[in-house]
Amino acid sequence: MRVFRRRAAVGVALVTSVMALTSCGGPENSDGSGAVTGKVEGQVTFQTWNLKAHFKDYFEGVIADFEKKYPDAHVKWIDQPAEGYPDKLSADAVGGTLPDVVNVSPDLAYPLAKAGLALDLEKAAGTYRGEYLAGAWRSQRMPGLPGVYAFPWYLNTGPMFYNKKLFARAGLDPEKPPKTYDRLFAEAVTMAKRSDGKTAMLASTPSIEDFGRYGVRLMNSRGTRFTFNEPKGVELLRHYRELxxxxxxxxxxxxxxxxxxxxxxxxxxxxxNPGSALDLENFRKEAPSLYRNIGITDAVNNTGRANMYVQGLMVNAQSRVKPAAVAFAHFVTGAQRQMAFARKVAIFPSTRGALDDPYFTKEDGTDATRVRVAAARSLRTAVNYTPVALSDQMKTVLRNAVARAVQGKQSPKAALDGAAAECNRLLATG
Known part of the structure; x- marks a missing residue:
């Protein structure tokens, strides 16, 4: 199971064409404010993303509990493989067969929301907003649209591993790894010099998340243009070129x-290097000399906020069983069900107060707990830095520009100006 996926977004133009050919779908159940009301009844189709192989019993239990609470409602569970999932969503959208409740990441929800196929939960179920972490609820907002288009579901973030032995060998404090980019850059150069170039601090160039953690404004306030080429973005890239x-x-x-x-x-x-509890266990088995010197810290940032990866449950705006669909999506993402899921896999609940549970605050000496506690601590104030409008094609444009600048083939400013211009062109053309 891959809990977090970075996949291409559903084709906006393809999905948007659906709206030109169809009406708004099923009967409305609203009290006039946009809130979905009415009896919870009918069959809800529920689609997940590569979860049945490992969590069949869990989801069947959740469905049974929901049907017990609402005897007139029934749930049909569909689980799709990870491969081709965005294409499957696109085909369902065009064919009018999009399930009532759909597991999506924000980048997959975005084109569906633009096409009017994702229910605005700010209006339809805004009374539930206070049950979720503020950052998780905000992560389901879409640029250029006024609402929230999925219930926040499970979260994750990556702590940073560091090698205490290498820090000490370079004369750096192994108990105080860098927390800000300024310290990171300074200590990285020190480490390279004192190791005669044999030890590098980092193994990858900056991604869009790094620009966000550095404090770069990634898009304008309306979400209509990329702005990562602002002076602070150029500054970050210049530092990486120097490294x-x-x-x-x-x-x-x-x-x-x-x-x-x-x-x-x-x-x-x-x-x-960033990592997870699984990585730590692998180090213990396969690299014991590294494992003995592992330190765990938060990812470096200038904002005081870690990066949040988030999944959500979207409700189909054309569903003919909206009251049941909203009720089920809320039921699955409620505190009790999310906490139970988090005990089965290394994810974190998006519900308010859940991270105060001892499961996320107290260490017991195990590797999994060390990482879990560190990650949970940073999630309290984390944000999703990656703009939902940033497609895989745009990520490639930015990655190539960064590579040219780091190698000295192009100035950081010229590289980022060109990347921002191309990404904005792609954004405008859909």
Missing amino acids: YAAGALDSQALTAQAESAGRKFEQQSVAM
């Missing part, structure tokens, strides 16, 4: 994937 020239950024960082960066860290040629 690369000094040997403080791994020589293969320009082409590194998450897996290759992880191998560099495991080989102890890189001092810091």
Whole structure:
């Protein structure tokens, strides 16, 4: 199971065409304010994303509990494979077969919301807003649209691992890893110099999330233009160019994937790398010398806020059983069900107060708990830095621009200006 996915968004033009061909769908159940009201009855189709193989018993239990609470409602569960999921959503949208409740990440909800196929839960179920973390609720807002288009579901964030031995060898305090980018850049250069270029601090170039954590304004307030080429973005990229020239950024960082960066860290040629409880367990088994020197800290940032990865449950705006669909989506994402799910897999509830549970605050000496407590602590104020409008194609544009600037083939300003212009062109054309 891949709990968090970075996949291409559903084709906006394709989905939007649906609205030109169809009416608004099923009968409305509203009290005049937009809130969905009415009896919870009928069959709800519920679609998840690659979850049945590992969590069949859990979801069947949730469905049974819901049907017991609402005897006139029934749930048909559909689980789709991870491969091709965005294409499946697009096909369902065009064919008018989109399920009543759909598991989506914000980037997948965005084109559906633009097409009018995602129910605005700010209006339809705004009374539930206070049950969720404020940042999680905000993560389901869409640029250029006024509402919230999915119930927040499970969350995650990545703590940062660092190698205490490499820090000490470079004369850096192994108990005080860098928390801000200024310290990171300074200590990275120190480490490279004192190791004669044998040890790099980092193994990858900055992604859009790094720009966000650095404090760069990624889009304008209306979400209609990318602005990561502002002076602060250029400043960040200039620093990475300097790191690369000094040997403080791994020589293969320009082409590194998450897996290759992880191998560099495991080989102890890189001092810091993001990770998870699973990674920590693998280090214990496969790299005991590294494991003995592992430190765990929050990801470096200048904003005081970690990055949040979020999944949600969207309600089909054309559903003919809206009261039941809204009730079921809220039921699945309620505190009790989310907490039970979090005990089965390394995810975190999006409900307010859940992270105060001892399960997320008290360590018991195990690797999983060490990472869980560190991640839960940072999630309290975390935000989703990645703009929902940033498609995979746009990410490639930015990645290539960053590579050119880091290598010195183009100035940081020219590289980011060109990337922002191309991303804005893609955004305008859908």
